[in-house]
Amino acid sequence: MHGDQKMIFFRQKFISKSFLILVFIVSLVGFYISRFFSSSLRPIQRTGITLSEIIESDTLNEIKSYLDDNSTLVVFDLDNTLVMPRHEIGSEQWFRAILDQKKKEGFSGQQAVQEIVPLYYQINCAIPLYLVEDCIPDLLALLDEQKIPVIALTARSDLFKECTCKQLTNAGLKLPFKGFAGQHIRAEFEVPVEFIDGIIYCGKNDKGHVLFYMLDNIGYVPKKIVVVDDKYHNLAAVERACVERKIPFVGIRYSRLDEHVACFDVLKAEQELKEMFGYSLEESLALALQQYGPMY
16 A cells, blocks of 8 residues: 555544544533433523423422512412322322223223212222421411412312311311412313312313413412422413413422322222222222212
């Protein structure tokens, strides 16, 4: 091989290696950039003058970072956010598991819900709820002291209002509702909704639509809304409504019970059900439906 040919050969080899090294570096940088951006749930978004942000946290104390003054409205979800059962049965994850099971058996979504809700109601009338975090009483006392208005916005239907109030009272949960305590509004959505004792029973309706329907009816316009919920789609629903109205929004996707929910134990739930009522799941579903009738 002549000198010029050797030079060309080594130059090509060097270029080829350099290209591979460059590709590796670019891939590595891309990987760490993606890891960086995925570490937060979603970056801050600006829409006109509205600041909208959804973050993730495993503690409710995160709220303190986003409180301005008493023109800020704080909205809490209930199940798997403020309170939780220590049983597998009666939990949101139990309901979802049975719902999925019924759909696999050929039930439509509506049929499955009608089949399950009577037993879900019966169980919740029988089981206690517990605070998810020990810090909750102090946090609510702080909100009360600062005169920051608070609302609970739950996916429970209005049919559950009596047993929910009993469960919350027994759990020692006293929300500082301020001016909302005397409000009582019922409305027809896809399923009926009700606002009573500072709690909005939203059912399966869009939480954003229902929240602002209630706020409009009582003539309350917050300057900022902070929502805590363990479900991202609920935060997104309220965010959309806030953006439409140019109201600053902070959503906190509460992740503290993620692992607990993911570890739902079907066999333990079946055993709990037999211990509580003495019947299998199918027998319990049939008996509850017979006792309460379709509730949804």
